[in-house]
Amino acid sequence: MPKKPRKKVSINKYKKKTRLAFVPSQEIEYNLTDTDRVSIAFELEKPSFKVRNFRVLYEIEIDDKWIWIIRYDGWHGIFHKHVRLSLDEKLQQKIPQTHIYDYNKAVGWAKNDINRKWERYRKQFLKRIKEGK
């Protein structure tokens, strides 16, 4: 009896499912002064309107360019704080904030952290890039 041809199985079936890119439903840039701003982006779940993913940046303007110096995000399912160490974005310190799992609370926590420490973050970053030059 002739053999039945084997069914072709798509390789994609076994490929690891990649996480969907963060597509914010709302992006807001809060202009604080002419050289400081906080940018917030978030994606809300429906119908609960809970924050599914988010990004909060504290940005400063240097030489007519806006650069973030502190970034908070919820990528990879964990709330992280990123501290930029130089003008090169790749040089950064990533600190997981494992004490918060609720992203609605994480957005508030991030904003509160900026409120309390913006001056220190700003000074430290400017000092670092001055020393690096």
Added chain:
Amino acid sequence: MPKDTQLKKNLILTDELTEFILKHPDAQKGLPKKASIVVFSEKDKELTKANKSLLKSLLEKGEKVTVAIKTGSRSKPWRFESSQRFAPTA
């Protein structure tokens, strides 16, 4: 107004606005998907003066800015206006 004071006051107002937007997702309807915002408080005249100057400089750079005003009203604590409407007084 010193820049530090302006920044601190604006940070407090933006906290309140973020909380409001997250608690009342319908409020997003009054905002463009990507919004550049300058906040104002009807009660703080000094901050209004500083932020009008900030708004003016942003408009001069050609940015599209939305103005968010804290009204102090319980039923409608925030009001959004386009900068074009707000600009003549800036």
